[in-house]
Amino acid sequence: MTALPQDFCRLPIAHRAYHDLAQGRPENSREAIAAAIAAGYGIEIDLQLSSDGEAMVFHDYTLDRVTGEAGDVDARSAAALAAIPLSGGKAGIPTFAEVLAQVAGQVPLLVELKDQDGRAAHAPGTLEARAAQLVEGYEGPLAFMSFNPRMVGRMAELAPAWPRGLTTCAYEGEHFAHLSAEEKAYMQALGAVEPTGSSFVSHEWKDLTRDSVQALRARGLPVFCWTIRTAEEEAEARRHADNVTFEHYPAALPA
Template structure:
């Protein structure tokens, strides 16, 4: 068991190293860890062809379902005909009841070069406004500056906290300025890019740092010493249980 001090711990795609990612059983497993100190989860959603938000990481169904089909080219019924190792692919609406009790939920919005932003913003509005999900402590995260700008301009969505994701070293220096211009409230940084200086630089701008995806115990301990704000991991049990 690690002393997390003031660092929050989130399970990645539920807790993908311990249960099948982005599935009912995966989120249920994360819920069982909530009383042990797992404050929340990070997971992905993307748009189906008919406008549903699908809880799924990859662009295609190949890795999880053995099919080459792209998620954005299938409607919900077609997607849910394919099982991921026996488990149904879920919508964001279906996952929502499994998120109750968490105090920090990072929802990554996946986009690509074919993304219909108007359709995506409508889907986010439908799912996040006047819905059970609206009552939960959600932070919308994305690498996509265009998506952030669209949400920033949305009268209905602009109040929802957002985090800018960073995985390229060339973007790191300007990341705090970019985040603030987009009204983001945190940075999500790929952990190999993080140093004490990076965290301190972000904190000077009032931006917490969420580190993803960290599974090495020594690295986790170092990030805690550096006062990283959030750690996202595939193996939360290793950090929470004796």
């Protein structure tokens, strides 16, 4: 297990960077990243693959919700994606390399690898390999995480010097109906934490009181949570978590 820098627990983490469409800062945009750095927040971003295997900073599998284009992200080249403006902003979709250069170690950077294993465009491990390549020589607090334990395990092999963690939740509802009873129990027990060498978990905030989550915290493993949207939610979440991932309000910075 690679130790997590203390600033990941000290500074609130801006979800998809410090985005605010009313201020011209779309999620996962250069503008939102600049605003988070200026405010002194940590930053969470998401990675997807382009058709030519570049790591792009973008949350969804499709372009429709946050751009004026439609279709799969991994059906477009990095150059084509970079030319697509994010709705409400001026700049195109950034590459991970561009964001690394922009952040340059000024604040903690929490990088979520979006699950690629069920997609046909690239072989499993392609995103992990590219992300690991890009962070070689990076200086500053950075950590990787994913909902997919296999991807976290691959990062342990490809980039062992960087902390890694699991993005986790209650594993309830239609989205997890495909899980067998045994698989669901394993995920709810956070059984993948030790096999992946995870240094932290980022858990669904409304499920923070789950015994398995609090047992990890009692052992000293940092517990983050997602996604906090009001100061009142933050106050409640901090009773059970070491830090928050937030959006839509200015989280309080430490004195």
